[in-house]
Amino acid sequence: MTPALVLYAIFLLVPVAATAYISLHKWPGYGPMEWSGLRNYRYMFADPVFQQALKNTMLLLVGAGVATFAVSFGLTMLLRDLTGRSTARSVIFFPNIVPALVLSILWGFLFQADGLVNKILRSVGVHHPPGWLSQEHQYTMILIGLVWINTGFYTTIIMAAVDRIPPYLYEDCLLAGANAWQRFRHVTLPLSWDVIGVCSVLWTINSIKTFEFILAMAGSASGLPSTRTWTMSLYAYATAFASEGVPSFGLAAADSIFTLGLVAVLVVLIRRVMRRDPIQF
Structure with a gap:
């Protein structure tokens, strides 16, 4: 274990200590x-820009997370018995x-003013489509x-967990007259709970460090995005590499240490909340 420990210390522990x-x-x-x-x-905590960045990060973590997993579960149930899945x-x-x-x-x-979405809306009679990128x-x-980007990733992982569930359990549910929600609630969810826990941890880590998508979409070639779209990662980038x-x-570095601590706390909480006794099947 010594080589792995040395690499871990060089590439993680030492940089974290230096950042602190x-x-x-x-x-x-x-x-x-x-x-x-x-x-x-x-x-940092008194800075309104950081407060907005923290709010945006939490909105991304919770709001987009709920939507991502809801769509992922829906696609999993839709594709489970589909030919060509x-x-x-x-x-x-x-x-x-x-x-x-x-x-x-x-x-x-x-979604720009003359983009494909607005052209489709105008073709069906919507003459004044919303300003999507305002x-x-x-x-x-x-x-x-x-x-949209993350749904496929988590759907693939959850589908892999669902594939290992014995088909006869779903057949028993159908014979008992269970509807789709009951099959999901009593079979799919508990028997894939461990994988869902892993997905929750992955989403927490990836969502809090989201950076390049926001920078490229909301920013410009000459500057950063509006502070209304900043996350904590963008806040750290902007303060370290300020154009002005x-x-x-x-x-x-303070923002980075706070982000690291936030991720650690959330991961521990998620693992505790989602801890369940393993189900044998």
């Missing part, structure tokens, strides 16, 4: 560091193969895009 150290200093990325204690953390599984997994940068550009093109709708469209003003690596 930088978070206690005022440092623009060059020159000597100036000790500031917890000042970066106090400034392997092909369908490959199709819905496809967005995860394409880089997020490409998908964000595609999503933006679809400031008030932009983050909502980002959330919908992230649900003096960079603040100490503030970015």
Whole structure:
């Protein structure tokens, strides 16, 4: 285990310790560091931009997460007995193969003022379609895009868990007159609970560190997106690599340490809440 422990320390423990150290200093990325204690953390929690970024991150974690898993479960139940489900599984997994940068550009093109969506709406008589990418709708469209991207990934994992459930259990449910919801509630959900727990942990980690999709879709070639669309990852990036003003690596490090702590707490809570005795089948 020694080689693995050494690599773990070099590539994870040492960088985390260095980031925590930088978070206690005022440092623009060059020159000597100036000790500031917890000042970066106090400034960060009082910053309205960080508060908005934290709110957006939680909205992404909870709101988009609920939608992603709801659609994933729905697709799983729809495709479970469908002929050609392997092909369908490959199709819905496809967005995860394409880089997020490409998908964000595609999503933006679809919903821009003269994009495909508005052209379809005008063709059916909607002469004044909504401004999908306006400031008030932009983050909502980002959330919908992230649900679209991630649904195939979690559907594929959940379908793999459902595939191992013996078919005779569903046959017994049909003979007993159980409807689709009852089959899902009493068979699918409990017998795939361990896999759902893993998916919940993966979603928590991936959603909190979401970065490139928002940057590419809401930003521009000359600047960052509006602060109304920032997440905590974008907040750290913007403070460390500010296009205007003096960079603040100490503030970015404080945001990173807070993000790491938040992920750790949420993962522990999820594992405790979703802990169940294994079911043998």
